[in-house]
Amino acid sequence: MHKGGQEEYRDNVFVNYSSALTLAILYLPNEAEFSVADEASVSALVQGSSKLRFRDLSESIYPILTNLKNYMLIRIDDKHIEIERHGKVYAYIVQNGELKMLPNGMTSLEDEDRVICCTGEFLKCLNEIAILSDAVVSESAEEWMDNLVCRISDKNRLSEGNLTAVTMIVRSGD
Amino acid sequence: METSFADLPTLQSSVFAALVLFVVTTIAFIWLAVLYVNKKSNGRPDDSELYIDCAYFCEIGKRPSQQDSVFISNLADYRKYGITALVADGMGGMEYGGEISEKIADFVKDMCPMSFFATEQNADELRRFSNKLYDEYKLSGGSTLAMVHITGSFMNYYSVGDSDIILIRNGIPTILNPRQNYMALLIKSLCRNNKQTVTAYSNPKARSLIDFMGNRNPRVIYTKKPIRIFDGDKIIVSSDGLTDAVALRNFHHYLKDSASSTALELKRAVAARKRPKQDNYTGIVFTIKRSFM
Numbered sequence: 001m002h003k004g005g006q007e008e009y010r011d012n013v014f015v016n017y018s019s020a021l022t023l024a025i026l027y028l029p030n031e032a033e034f035s036v037a038d039e040a041s042v043s044a045l046v047q048g049s050s051k052l053r054f055r056d057l058s059e060s061i062y063p064i065l066t067n068l069k070n071y072m073l074i075r076i077d078d079k080h081i082e083i084e085r086h087g088k089v090y091a092y093i094v095q096n097g098e099l100k101m102l103p104n105g106m107t108s109l110e111d112e113d114r115v116i117c118c119t120g121e122f123l124k125c126l127n128e129i130a131i132l133s134d135a136v137v138s139e140s141a142e143e144w145m146d147n148l149v150c151r152i153s154d155k156n157r158l159s160e161g162n163l164t165a166v167t168m169i170v171r172s173g174d
Numbered sequence: 175m176e177t178s179f180a181d182l183p184t185l186q187s188s189v190f191a192a193l194v195l196f197v198v199t200t201i202a203f204i205w206l207a208v209l210y211v212n213k214k215s216n217g218r219p220d221d222s223e224l225y226i227d228c229a230y231f232c233e234i235g236k237r238p239s240q241q242d243s244v245f246i247s248n249l250a251d252y253r254k255y256g257i258t259a260l261v262a263d264g265m266g267g268m269e270y271g272g273e274i275s276e277k278i279a280d281f282v283k284d285m286c287p288m289s290f291f292a293t294e295q296n297a298d299e300l301r302r303f304s305n306k307l308y309d310e311y312k313l314s315g316g317s318t319l320a321m322v323h324i325t326g327s328f329m330n331y332y333s334v335g336d337s338d339i340i341l342i343r344n345g346i347p348t349i350l351n352p353r354q355n356y357m358a359l360l361i362k363s364l365c366r367n368n369k370q371t372v373t374a375y376s377n378p379k380a381r382s383l384i385d386f387m388g389n390r391n392p393r394v395i396y397t398k399k400p401i402r403i404f405d406g407d408k409i410i411v412s413s414d415g416l417t418d419a420v421a422l423r424n425f426h427h428y429l430k431d432s433a434s435s436t437a438l439e440l441k442r443a444v445a446a447r448k449r450p451k452q453d454n455y456t457g458i459v460f461t462i463k464r465s466f467m
Contacts, residue, residue, distance in 0.1 A: 003368055097328055097402030112398070129341055133350040136397045137333075146362050147352045153361045153371040 002149070004121070005159035011119060012039065013164060014046040020077040022049045023166060024061065027070035027089050027119035038064050054082045074117055076168065081115060082106045088120030092131065099132040111172045114144070118165035122148075125155035141167040224327050224405060226257055227461040229434035231441040235415055235452035241265075241272035242413050242456040243279040243317075247286045255287035256325030259458045263318040263337050263413035265386060266453065270315025274307055274388050278317055290325045290400070297332060297394040300387070304334070307388040316388035320351065320411050324460065328400035329409065334393070335386045338417050340425075341401075342408040347425045349417075351395055354385040405464035408436065415455030419444040433459045 003009040012026040012034070024046050028034055041064050049057045054075045065071050070087035083091050084104055091102040094114040102115070109115075114135040130151050138144035144167045152158060228249065234240045241264030247257055262278040264271025281303050288296050300319065307316075318335025331339050333351035340347050352358065360374035374380060385392040403409070408429060410416075420428070420443050428439035437459040444455050 002365055005370060009368070094399065097400050127346065127348055129343060129348040129350070132401060133341075133348070133397075134352065136399045136401060137331075137352065137395050139398075146358075146365075149365050150352065150358050150361050153365070153374070157370050157372045157375070158365060159370045159372070 002158060002163040004161050004163050006162055009162050010034075011162045011164040012042075013166065014043050016046050016049050018050040020050075020075050021168075022046055022057070023072075023074040023076075023117065025072045025074070025089050025117055025119065025164060025166065026065070026068060027087070027121065027164065028068070029070075029121075029161065034068065054084075058084050070119065072117060074166075076109070076115070076170075078172070079109055080106050081109055083117075089117065090120070090123060091115065091117040092128075094132060094135045097132075097136075099128045099135070109170050111170060113170040114138075114141075115168045115170070116144075116148075116165060117168075119163070121161040122152070122163045122165045124160075125152045135167075138169075141169050144169070224403065224462050224464055226252060226324060227433040227463060228257070228259070228458065229432075229437040230259075230456070230458040231437050232456040233415075233441060233444070233454065235444075235454050236450060237266065237452075237454050239272055240454055241275055241317075242415070242454040243272075243275040244456055244458060245279040245282050246458060247283075251287065256290055256323055257460075258282065258286050258288060258321065258323045259411055259460070260319065260321040261337055261411045261413055261456050261458060262320075262387065263335070263415070263454070263456070265316045265318075265383070265388075268315045270311050271317060274311065274315045275317040277307065278303070278319055278387055282321065288323065290323060290328075290330060293330050293332075293396045293398065297396040300332060300334070300394045301392060304387045304392050304394075305390055308390045311388055313388065316383070316386040318383070318413070319387050319394075320413075322409060322411055322460075324403065324409070324462075327403055329403050330397045330400050332397075333395040335383050336381070336414055338410070338412045338414065340410040340412065340417075340422070341403075342410070342425065342429065343404070343406070345426050345429065347410075347422050349422065350401075354383060354393065354395070356380055356382045356384055359384060403462050405462060407462040408433075409460040409462070410436075410440075410457055412457040413453070413455060415453035416440065416444060416457045419447045419449055419452060419455065431461070433461045436461065 010028040014024040016022040070089050072089040073084045075082045092099050134144050134147035232244050243262045245260040260282045262275035264275035318337040320337035320339050321332040323330045336353040336355050339350045357374050357380035361371045364371045428443050430436045
């Protein structure tokens with residue numbers, strides 16, 4: 001999460017890490033309105049989502065985010081990733097030496113799979129080959145992110161919009 | 175039966191019609207074959223039978239000596255072991271840069287044929303060799319390393335320092351390997367503090383290497399999983415003498431169908447810049463094509 005060249009960081013990432021990882025990524029360009037009360041509601045829903053089915057979480061969150069065009073819900077357990085994508089928030093997975101966009105719904109995961117979820121602003125200065133290459137050489141999700149940020153910095157010195165992304169590497173036993 | 179001169183126009187038009195029919199049938203056959211291949215491979219041609227066209231240049235620039243070294247494994251062994259190609263850029267201003275880069279090229283030659291799937295072990299071998307160089311030269315020299323290993327339709331790469339491995343797909347060049355220089359550290363630090371990174375680029379030490387062959391236990395960057403390559407891709411392994419002289423965004427001017435033409439164009443482009451302090455410049459160019467055989 002980086003504010004870029006903006007006054008403040010407006011995007012939002014809500015995380016709940018229990019037996020499964022649940023994430024809500026909100027991409028809020030300048031024109032988007034998102035109240036503090038709505039933020040608190042989404043946060044509470046994601047924090048209490050451990051026992052909710054993904055579909056139930058999605059249905060509960062939808063009325064709050066209905067005015068937002070760009071957001072994504074993600075749940076990852078040992079074997080699967082489930083996503084629901086709205087607008088300019090994207091998820092990709094590295095598979096068979098290629099970077100593939102994840103569709104809405106459930107996708108099975110394997111050990112050492114690499115997944116990135118990011119906003120359109122983050123993706124603007126990158127291409128699929130760069131994301132793929134940084135993914136396959138990185139030993140950790142943090143290193144992958146650092147490498148991607150270097151590439152964005154080369155293009156715009158991190159001086160434009162808010163930058164939001166989550167990188168993940170699936171590791172059994174972690 | 176005799177053919178009179180009066181029949182000639184009829185005969186000519188029959189031959190012409192037969193020719194047209196033959197050409198149309200051939201085109202239809204090729205078109206259907208291409209459709210079939212694309213459909214069978216889910217819209218993407220089957221790239222299991224790719225072949226490689228390779229060329230390189232290694233020029234001295236305005237430097238007093240050549241400190242870049244190149245190694246390309248035997249193309250005749252491509253089907254069996256794939257192809258390995260290395261550029262090692264001896265660090266200028268250090269006494270033994272050229273000597274060390276040559277030793278790295280010799281070492282990689284001895285490593286071949288290397289296992290395509292044992293990337294971690296290969297990286298370890300390179301790191302151990304760097305330790306040997308460290309013991310021998312005690313930091314009085316160093317070199318970068320940029321190496322690709324291509325087999326079938328997949329590529330692995332290894333990198334230490336700031337030489338470049340560039341993949342060009344659909345005419346768009348992308349540097350694959352992260353650069354191990356001070357600038358990367360500065361950017362990371364500024365980003366952690368939620369700051370913009372303009373200052374990182376104006377830092378006079380930004381391009382100093384933080385890792386290189388000849389250092390003790392350098393971090394060898396390597397692909398944990400291979401990258402898929404496709405028909406039409408171009409791969410360039412180069413020293414920074416090339417990318418400093420020809421900006422990546424201008425590469426498309428010099429890309430030709432064959433590897434040798436591309437290499438020649440890039441070499442001429444660097445020479446044409448006439449930079450007074452032109453570094454040694456080296457590039458290995460691969461073009462990936464699908465075999466119809």
